[in-house]
Amino acid sequence: MICICEKLQIDYPIIQGGMGNISNAQLTSAVSEAGGLGTIGCGTMTPSEVETIILKTKQLTKKRIAINIAINVSPYVNELIDLVIKHNIPIVSLSAGNPAPYIPRLHEHGIIVISLVASVKHAKKAEEAGADILVAEGFEAAGINSNLELTTFTLIPQIVKHVKVPVIAAGGIADGKGLAAAIMLGASGVQIGTRLIATKEAPFHNTYKQNLVKASDTETLVIGRSLGRVRRILKTPYGVELDKLDKKGITLEFYNEITSEERHIKGAIEGDMENGFLNSGQIAGLIEDIPTVKELINEMMEEAENKMAKSLERINKIRANNKH
Numbered sequence: 001m002i003c004i005c006e007k008l009q010i011d012y013p014i015i016q017g018g019m020g021n022i023s024n025a026q027l028t029s030a031v032s033e034a035g036g037l038g039t040i041g042c043g044t045m046t047p048s049e050v051e052t053i054i055l056k057t058k059q060l061t062k063k064r065i066a067i068n069i070a071i072n073v074s075p076y077v078n079e080l081i082d083l084v085i086k087h088n089i090p091i092v093s094l095s096a097g098n099p100a101p102y103i104p105r106l107h108e109h110g111i112i113v114i115s116l117v118a119s120v121k122h123a124k125k126a127e128e129a130g131a132d133i134l135v136a137e138g139f140e141a142a143g144i145n146s147n148l149e150l151t152t153f154t155l156i157p158q159i160v161k162h163v164k165v166p167v168i169a170a171g172g173i174a175d176g177k178g179l180a181a182a183i184m185l186g187a188s189g190v191q192i193g194t195r196l197i198a199t200k201e202a203p204f205h206n207t208y209k210q211n212l213v214k215a216s217d218t219e220t221l222v223i224g225r226s227l228g229r230v231r232r233i234l235k236t237p238y239g240v241e242l243d244k245l246d247k248k249g250i251t252l253e254f255y256n257e258i259t260s261e262e263r264h265i266k267g268a269i270e271g272d273m274e275n276g277f278l279n280s281g282q283i284a285g286l287i288e289d290i291p292t293v294k295e296l297i298n299e300m301m302e303e304a305e306n307k308m309a310k311s312l313e314r315i316n317k318i319r320a321n322n323k324h
Helices: 004-008 025-033 045-061 077-085 105-109 120-129 150-162 176-184 206-214 237-248 252-258 261-268 282-286 293-321
Strands: 014-016 040-041 065-070 091-095 112-117 134-138 167-170 189-192 220-223 233-235
Touching: 004 134, 014 025, 014 040, 014 293, 025 040, 025 065, 025 293, 040 045, 045 065, 045 077, 065 077, 077 105, 091 282, 105 112, 105 220, 112 120, 120 134, 120 150, 134 150, 134 206, 150 167, 176 189, 176 293, 220 237, 233 237
Parallel strands: 014 189, 040 065, 065 091, 091 112, 112 134, 134 167, 167 189
Antiparallel strands: 220 233
16 A cells, blocks of 8 residues: 555545535635645636635645546636646646546646546556546445446455555545545545535535435435436435436436536535435445544544454454464
């Protein structure tokens, strides 16, 4: 396992997933202040909107942050890269598209490039294109997902086996047990998103947070399969309606309209469960409280350490009992 803490200059191997148009300075800065890597997701926001969040984030923390650019989602990819360079953002994560055309320019300015992948094939291509770190995301994750639908538990060891760059696990990780499991599978760290929604600093509607706290293990829906636009969301009134429409058969244009970032904001920020959706990973069923970001990250690190130590003790005991 390659340690990403030194490479990214962070204290703990925990990074924030990009959250699209609901990204904000408060949560991003809180993650970085707590020793992780806070990330501003650009979604479909204009460069001006993203710049406002960057400036506010820099007022709240002097620690390193990252920018996530979803290539096939944003109409402003090149302008956002200009913005990254202008504000000396040290780390960029590229998702939802081919990162190859953009990596050389980012490297010219000394920027570390993280590429999000969902298969061994994607991972190899991203590494060949020059990605410094890979985030391997299983389809347990919230929001836009790969239509390959590979799970984190099977995806991580296969990708780690085929690449030399560090691999960060994403999808299905909510606590220290998930962090420990990811490390055991060969990951160098984890990316979390849904779990950070249910924190005190996250400026999202309380309805969103409470829905996550109350969620069971079967509380998410996967929509968009028939259109090749897979997205995992929380089972809310609007989410159930989306699922019904999707199963009846709808056009891609209509699907994009009813799953737009405007609808995302209605649900996540305004708390409108009838007209907006909530992205959520399958870890919703693991969320039981709303801690501060610092408490969450510290608890994850402590639990991971304890679980790994106890697991090693159990393995050693089993092996000792079976030696002949």
